[in-house]
Amino acid sequence: KQEVTQIPAALSVPEGENLVLNCSFTDSAIYNLQWFRQDPGKGLTSLLLIQSSQREQTSGRLNASLDKSSGRSTLYIAASQPGDSATYLCAVITSGSARQLTFGSGTQLTVLP
Protein backbone atom coordinates (compact mmCIF):
# COMPACT_ATOMS: atom_id res chain seq x y z
CA LYS A 1 0.00 0.00 0.00
CA GLN A 2 1.40 3.39 -1.05
CA GLU A 3 2.29 5.73 1.80
CA VAL A 4 3.31 9.36 1.35
CA THR A 5 5.20 11.29 4.01
CA GLN A 6 5.91 15.01 4.16
CA ILE A 7 8.57 16.63 6.27
CA PRO A 8 8.47 19.00 8.05
CA ALA A 9 4.86 19.14 9.24
CA ALA A 10 5.20 22.87 9.80
CA LEU A 11 7.72 25.49 8.76
CA SER A 12 8.05 29.18 9.56
CA VAL A 13 10.46 31.36 7.63
CA PRO A 14 11.11 35.10 7.20
CA GLU A 15 10.10 36.72 3.96
CA GLY A 16 12.65 36.44 1.16
CA GLU A 17 14.10 33.10 2.18
CA ASN A 18 14.41 30.19 -0.21
CA LEU A 19 12.96 26.98 1.18
CA VAL A 20 12.54 23.31 0.43
CA LEU A 21 9.61 21.05 1.26
CA ASN A 22 10.15 17.31 1.23
CA CYS A 23 7.94 14.43 0.15
CA SER A 24 8.68 10.72 0.17
CA PHE A 25 6.67 7.74 -1.03
CA THR A 26 7.08 4.03 -0.36
CA ASP A 27 6.14 2.54 -3.75
CA SER A 28 8.33 3.91 -6.53
CA ALA A 29 6.00 2.57 -9.25
CA ILE A 30 4.17 5.85 -9.67
CA TYR A 31 2.35 7.27 -12.65
CA ASN A 32 2.86 10.90 -11.64
CA LEU A 33 3.34 13.20 -8.65
CA GLN A 34 1.40 16.37 -8.03
CA TRP A 35 2.03 19.25 -5.61
CA PHE A 36 -0.92 21.24 -4.30
CA ARG A 37 -1.49 24.29 -2.20
CA GLN A 38 -4.41 24.57 0.22
CA ASP A 39 -5.44 27.80 1.89
CA PRO A 40 -7.51 27.62 5.12
CA GLY A 41 -11.09 26.64 4.41
CA LYS A 42 -10.45 26.29 0.69
CA GLY A 43 -10.03 23.54 -1.84
CA LEU A 44 -6.76 22.39 -3.40
CA THR A 45 -4.91 24.36 -6.04
CA SER A 46 -2.63 22.36 -8.33
CA LEU A 47 0.87 23.82 -8.43
CA LEU A 48 2.98 21.37 -10.41
CA LEU A 49 2.59 17.94 -11.97
CA ILE A 50 5.59 15.73 -12.66
CA GLN A 51 5.14 12.69 -14.87
CA SER A 52 7.07 9.58 -13.84
CA SER A 53 9.46 10.00 -16.77
CA GLN A 54 10.35 13.57 -15.78
CA ARG A 55 12.92 14.82 -13.29
CA GLU A 56 11.57 18.30 -12.57
CA GLN A 57 9.00 20.94 -13.36
CA THR A 58 9.16 24.70 -12.88
CA SER A 59 6.50 27.34 -12.56
CA GLY A 60 7.56 30.84 -11.64
CA ARG A 61 9.27 30.75 -8.23
CA LEU A 62 8.41 27.08 -7.77
CA ASN A 63 10.54 24.12 -8.80
CA ALA A 64 9.61 20.52 -8.10
CA SER A 65 12.01 17.63 -8.54
CA LEU A 66 11.35 13.92 -8.66
CA ASP A 67 13.70 11.02 -7.91
CA LYS A 68 11.43 8.07 -8.53
CA SER A 69 13.98 5.39 -7.73
CA SER A 70 14.56 6.74 -4.23
CA GLY A 71 10.91 7.66 -3.70
CA ARG A 72 11.50 11.35 -3.13
CA SER A 73 10.30 14.71 -4.36
CA THR A 74 11.15 18.22 -3.27
CA LEU A 75 9.32 21.50 -3.78
CA TYR A 76 11.65 24.49 -3.87
CA ILE A 77 10.16 27.93 -3.29
CA ALA A 78 12.42 30.85 -4.15
CA ALA A 79 12.25 34.26 -2.51
CA SER A 80 9.29 33.38 -0.30
CA GLN A 81 6.48 35.91 0.26
CA PRO A 82 3.78 36.17 2.94
CA GLY A 83 1.25 35.21 0.26
CA ASP A 84 2.95 31.83 0.01
CA SER A 85 1.66 30.96 3.48
CA ALA A 86 -0.54 27.88 3.09
CA THR A 87 -0.47 24.13 3.49
CA TYR A 88 1.44 22.32 0.74
CA LEU A 89 0.39 18.80 -0.14
CA CYS A 90 2.23 16.19 -2.14
CA ALA A 91 0.28 13.37 -3.81
CA VAL A 92 1.09 10.45 -6.11
CA ILE A 93 -0.84 8.25 -8.48
CA THR A 94 0.48 4.72 -8.14
CA SER A 95 0.79 2.64 -11.30
CA GLY A 96 -1.92 0.03 -11.61
CA SER A 97 -4.26 1.95 -9.35
CA ALA A 98 -7.54 3.55 -10.31
CA ARG A 99 -5.65 6.78 -10.91
CA GLN A 100 -6.57 8.10 -7.48
CA LEU A 101 -4.16 10.32 -5.60
CA THR A 102 -2.54 9.19 -2.38
CA PHE A 103 -1.77 12.26 -0.28
CA GLY A 104 0.79 13.16 2.29
CA SER A 105 -0.34 14.95 5.42
CA GLY A 106 1.06 18.27 4.23
CA THR A 107 3.52 20.93 5.32
CA GLN A 108 2.02 24.05 6.86
CA LEU A 109 4.14 26.98 5.72
CA THR A 110 4.13 30.41 7.33
CA VAL A 111 6.14 33.20 5.73
CA LEU A 112 6.64 36.07 8.15
CA PRO A 113 6.71 39.64 6.81
Next chain:
Amino acid sequence: GAGVSQSPSNKVTEKGKDVELRCDPISGHTALYWYRQSLGQGLEFLIYFQGNSAPDKSGLPSDRFSAERTGGSVSTLTIQRTQQEDSAVYLCASSSGLAGNYEQYFGPGTRLTVT
Protein backbone atom coordinates in the same frame (compact mmCIF):
# COMPACT_ATOMS: atom_id res chain seq x y z
CA GLY B 1 -13.06 28.42 -18.26
CA ALA B 2 -15.12 27.32 -15.27
CA GLY B 3 -13.47 25.08 -12.73
CA VAL B 4 -14.92 22.24 -10.68
CA SER B 5 -17.93 23.39 -8.67
CA GLN B 6 -19.54 21.76 -5.67
CA SER B 7 -22.75 22.33 -3.79
CA PRO B 8 -23.68 23.03 -1.12
CA SER B 9 -20.57 24.66 0.30
CA ASN B 10 -21.71 23.85 3.82
CA LYS B 11 -24.19 21.28 5.10
CA VAL B 12 -25.29 20.71 8.68
CA THR B 13 -27.42 17.65 9.26
CA GLU B 14 -28.70 15.62 12.15
CA LYS B 15 -27.33 12.17 12.85
CA GLY B 16 -29.33 9.53 10.99
CA LYS B 17 -30.43 11.77 8.11
CA ASP B 18 -29.40 11.24 4.48
CA VAL B 19 -27.41 13.87 2.58
CA GLU B 20 -26.56 14.45 -1.08
CA LEU B 21 -23.50 16.32 -2.24
CA ARG B 22 -23.13 17.51 -5.81
CA CYS B 23 -20.13 17.94 -8.07
CA ASP B 24 -19.94 19.59 -11.50
CA PRO B 25 -16.63 18.70 -13.14
CA ILE B 26 -14.75 20.75 -15.70
CA SER B 27 -16.52 20.48 -19.03
CA GLY B 28 -15.07 17.68 -21.15
CA HIS B 29 -13.26 15.95 -18.31
CA THR B 30 -13.96 12.24 -18.42
CA ALA B 31 -12.49 11.33 -15.03
CA LEU B 32 -14.13 12.35 -11.75
CA TYR B 33 -13.00 11.62 -8.20
CA TRP B 34 -14.41 12.06 -4.72
CA TYR B 35 -12.12 12.50 -1.72
CA ARG B 36 -12.76 13.17 1.95
CA GLN B 37 -10.62 15.40 4.18
CA SER B 38 -10.99 14.99 7.91
CA LEU B 39 -8.82 16.09 10.83
CA GLY B 40 -7.80 12.65 11.92
CA GLN B 41 -7.42 10.97 8.52
CA GLY B 42 -6.08 13.58 6.13
CA LEU B 43 -7.19 13.31 2.50
CA GLU B 44 -8.69 9.95 1.53
CA PHE B 45 -9.87 8.66 -1.82
CA LEU B 46 -13.50 7.58 -1.95
CA ILE B 47 -14.59 6.76 -5.52
CA TYR B 48 -13.46 7.21 -9.14
CA PHE B 49 -15.46 7.46 -12.35
CA GLN B 50 -13.85 7.16 -15.79
CA GLY B 51 -16.12 7.71 -18.78
CA ASN B 52 -18.79 5.03 -19.02
CA SER B 53 -16.78 2.41 -17.15
CA ALA B 54 -17.96 0.94 -13.86
CA PRO B 55 -16.76 3.18 -11.01
CA ASP B 56 -13.95 2.18 -8.69
CA LYS B 57 -15.60 2.19 -5.26
CA SER B 58 -12.63 0.79 -3.37
CA GLY B 59 -12.30 3.83 -1.11
CA LEU B 60 -15.88 4.03 0.15
CA PRO B 61 -15.76 3.53 3.94
CA SER B 62 -19.11 1.76 4.30
CA ASP B 63 -22.22 0.75 2.38
CA ARG B 64 -23.90 3.93 3.62
CA PHE B 65 -21.88 5.77 1.00
CA SER B 66 -22.78 5.68 -2.68
CA ALA B 67 -22.20 7.85 -5.72
CA GLU B 68 -23.46 8.14 -9.23
CA ARG B 69 -22.52 10.10 -12.28
CA THR B 70 -25.25 10.98 -14.72
CA GLY B 71 -24.59 11.51 -18.40
CA GLY B 72 -20.87 11.34 -17.82
CA SER B 73 -20.88 14.76 -16.17
CA VAL B 74 -22.49 15.75 -12.87
CA SER B 75 -21.91 13.46 -9.90
CA THR B 76 -23.80 13.04 -6.64
CA LEU B 77 -22.33 11.53 -3.49
CA THR B 78 -25.00 10.22 -1.13
CA ILE B 79 -24.45 9.39 2.52
CA GLN B 80 -27.30 7.50 4.17
CA ARG B 81 -28.00 7.47 7.90
CA THR B 82 -25.22 9.94 8.61
CA GLN B 83 -22.98 9.44 11.62
CA GLN B 84 -20.85 11.98 13.48
CA GLU B 85 -17.68 10.41 12.08
CA ASP B 86 -18.91 11.36 8.59
CA SER B 87 -18.22 15.02 9.46
CA ALA B 88 -15.50 16.15 7.04
CA VAL B 89 -14.86 18.21 3.94
CA TYR B 90 -15.84 16.30 0.81
CA LEU B 91 -13.77 17.25 -2.22
CA CYS B 92 -14.45 16.49 -5.84
CA ALA B 93 -11.81 16.53 -8.57
CA SER B 94 -11.77 15.97 -12.30
CA SER B 95 -9.15 15.29 -14.93
CA SER B 96 -9.23 15.06 -18.69
CA GLY B 97 -8.06 11.45 -18.75
CA LEU B 98 -6.88 12.01 -22.31
CA ALA B 99 -3.42 11.00 -23.55
CA GLY B 100 -2.52 9.83 -20.09
CA ASN B 101 -3.18 13.24 -18.52
CA TYR B 102 -4.44 12.64 -15.02
CA GLU B 103 -3.66 16.05 -13.53
CA GLN B 104 -6.50 16.55 -11.10
CA TYR B 105 -8.33 19.81 -10.52
CA PHE B 106 -10.26 20.20 -7.29
CA GLY B 107 -13.46 21.95 -6.36
CA PRO B 108 -13.84 24.09 -3.22
CA GLY B 109 -15.40 21.23 -1.26
CA THR B 110 -18.52 20.69 0.81
CA ARG B 111 -18.08 20.95 4.57
CA LEU B 112 -20.41 18.41 6.18
CA THR B 113 -21.20 18.63 9.87
CA VAL B 114 -23.25 15.88 11.47
CA THR B 115 -24.73 16.90 14.82
